[in-house]
Amino acid sequence: MAIKILSVDDELDMEMLIQQRFRRQIRDKRFEFVFAHNGTEALEKLSEDKGIDMILSDINMPGMDGLTFLSKINDLSNPLLKAVMVSAYGDMENIRTAMNRGAFDFITKPINFEDLEITINKTIEHIEMLVQLQKGRDQYIAIQKDLQIANGIQQSMLPKKFPAFPNRTDVDLHAFLEPAKTVGGDLFDFFLMDDGRLFFIVGDVSDKGIPAALFMAITKAIFKSHFANETCGDICDEVRQVNKFLCQDNSSFMFVTAFLGILNLKTGEIEYIDAGHEPPLILRKDGAVEVMKKKGGLALAIDDMFEYTSHTVMLNPGDALFLYTDGATDANNILGQRFGLERIQRLIAPLAIAGKPQEINDLFYKEVKEFIGDFAQFDDITVMTIRYNGPA
Template identity: 40%
Template sequence: MLKNRSLRFKLSAFILTGTILVAAVLFSYYYSVSRKLILESALTNARHLTMETVNSVENVFRSTAKIPENLVYVFETGVTDEKALYRFMETVVKNNTELFGSAIAFEPGAMVPGVERFAPYFYKNNGQIVYSNLSDPAYNYHLQDWYQIPKELNKPVWSEPYFDEGGGDIIMATYSVPFRWPNDGVNENKFRGIITIDISLVWLKQVFEELSIYETGYGFLLSQSGKFLVHPDPDNVMNASIFDIAELQQDEKLRELGRKMVRGQTGFMNIIEPVTGQEVYLCFAPFPSSGYSMGIVIPTAELFAGLTRLNRNVAIIAVLGLLALFGVISLISGRITEPIRRLSGATTLIGQGDFNAVLPKIDTNDEIGQLMRSFETMQIALAEYIENLKKTTADKEKIEGELRIAHDIQMSIIPRTFPPFPDRSDVDIYGILESAKAVGGDLYDFFLLDENRLGAAIGDVSGKGVPASLFMAVTRTLLRAKSMNMKNASPGKIVTSMDIDLCTENDASMFVTFFYFILNLKTGELEYCNAGHNPPFVLDEDGEITAIDTVHGFPLGVMEAEPYETGKIKIRPGTRIVLYTDGVTEAENEARELFKEKRLLETLKLMKDVQDPKEITLAVKKAVKEFTLEAEQSDDLTMLVINYLGGNYTSK
């Protein structure tokens, strides 16, 4: 993305990117800390508001609970008159505005002897105190929860809230307190009955409606069983429990919240509000006296609304600031990089070959000034280098031209016309010589000594290049001269004579491995001499391959040794003689592995029925090239293949 941008742009982009990264880290830290502090503050406030509400409601419940507890004291001290009881109860209901009604329910015969059910009940109706008796057998108050539970537990109990349909048509709760017979020595403080008070819970709705919890936050109240007593949705009040909604929504966290609240626990939870589907924080606490539990719901979005607005404003300011910063950085970096831009233009001209291009004047001592002075030095050095390069190139071209001429001369002394004896049917020959450099030191040669005898040789001069090529030319010249002057001499004598001449004044200590043979084309008799060369292979007319592995002495030119001997074999028509240099067997691939004689023999076995020397030669060459692939040729590659056909030979 920045590859083709200017240095000015890159510098501005890098600085701006670094600034953005630092700012992002700081902003993230600020946001995280701010969010944590806001949440802690909000939860603390919610806890205070919850406890304040709990204490306020508890004061009402506690003060109301004292009324039946005081009545218990009165009855346990000996009130036995029925009329006095009625007057007392009516007065209690009338003078306590929190009460909706009060009842005293006796055990059978506990108030009026012989009367099984006696339970006077006074309650308010349209501003009047109304009397009712709960002794209806169909009602049978002895079996009601408000009677049985406190009797069995022997302690005061708040009932589950209920809707007083047909009475006050309001939500009420009943507080039941057991009382006993006076300790008069007769009844021995036995259980005598239950005193109840009924209080309206309508005022709780007003308490929760007055709670200020952000914009849409709210409070709610649960009974001991989890039923909603106060909720912003009136359809839920006394009709649904928190567990009903949790089951409907399949919300396990809401179900867990309900369990904690009905168990009377205090705490916080982060849940999804079932109606709106929004994330909320919820603070909950119990009412100890009644067993009810309240919760305060704080919408997360509203909780962090101020922080969100602040972050948005900070982001806008940051973007504007970064744009301004980019402009300032761009301006400064432009002034810094201007000398580099002018220097770049001058170096472009230098790169195009104008080494006299004028460089801009930069007098500073900073890095740009140092770069300018380095370019001035480079410009002078380049001009000198190009001048030297021109001279060197001219010299190199001259040398290469001379080497091409030398190569042409070298190749001109090697037989390259095939077939060499088109008018003869007793022999066929093919050879190749590929130098590793412009000129090399390998050689091969063949010629007719007379009508019936063929002379052939192959050699490999030590080293490469011009010295090797000159030594090769001398060797080939000596071969021709000695062979023609010593026509009746054996190969051993001719090679011995060549060795004496090559050792004379051989200050460069060069030598040549050499194999020379004379083949009688009429009889098939082959005389040979091997001066340290690779053993040739003979493929007979049946396809059998043998090596001429006798070596008669050191390579030529090493030192004047004992006379070289001559070996003799006899071959039959259809025999092929394969001569080669170590450029074949020692050819290397990229893994520096050698071709070796093993692969050469495998290739020759594939050619055992092939009579054409050219086809055999090219097959070996192809095998070597496929082995070396892209590896550079390290030595001259030379082969010479002679197919002896004989005077009476007929092709198979």
């Protein structure tokens, strides 16, 4: 597309000289010239033609002179429109005034057309650079808006009504997800499978950002479709089916670590599967904080033939389970120190006996954010605390 240049000069032969000197560029549709003979006429041209990219204007003209015209151009608030001013060699005071008013460059009369072409090309390069910068800025703004929408969608997929079970006395639960970016790859979910069984899961996708968020959404949805229905079978069989689904067409080679289980609300027994995830903490009613022993298990979406096996752990009435993703333990501060599992144990131990799940999580969140401080959060942080109170 031709660069459109508005030439403003009261000397009528200037139009002929420009068309003659730049005839090749005009023929090749590199340049297109529009002509005006004073500032007033030039403003009318600008109003009629929004495609003008550059202005070449004389300073000394009858009616509206070039300096006044330049001030009017500034009022248009078009940062991409650049003006090159033309004046006599000895007219340095007006040239200086023009530059102070925002002119991009200047040339002097009598015009050296080789110098004029160099100046025009330099101005065009600057305008094209500004156009690319503006496009990049617009794209960035559009991406940020899309990310905010994606964040809203992702957060809407997560349970966020707490207390989770206000009408039940046998269990209390609270969870949160703090993404490192606008959207993240961590996930959590929980729901009653029936009146006596609670399903829960905390997971972490291997990547970050939008790809991880999409994989997170798929993972959460497929788990719910398998466990939140009356035909749900053995936990190992269901996880194997979920794993096979996640392995299909996984060209990005993402994987998901997860800790998931079914809490029997009558007995306190948890049947769980550890798919390569961080070991939960058990907060005993006597104040002890135990780290669950790892018993193997491969992350999901790696091997579609992997045979997952379940294990059991007992929660006594008054015990609580604290689950988290590695963003909680790997959180770093500006000194490069790691928050670590031992710090979490010491932090929540005073609340082990009677702390409500939300109190425990709020304390952890406050401390980890203060620990990170002004240092950028490196990874998504997800925490879930389940307090088992015993059968109703």
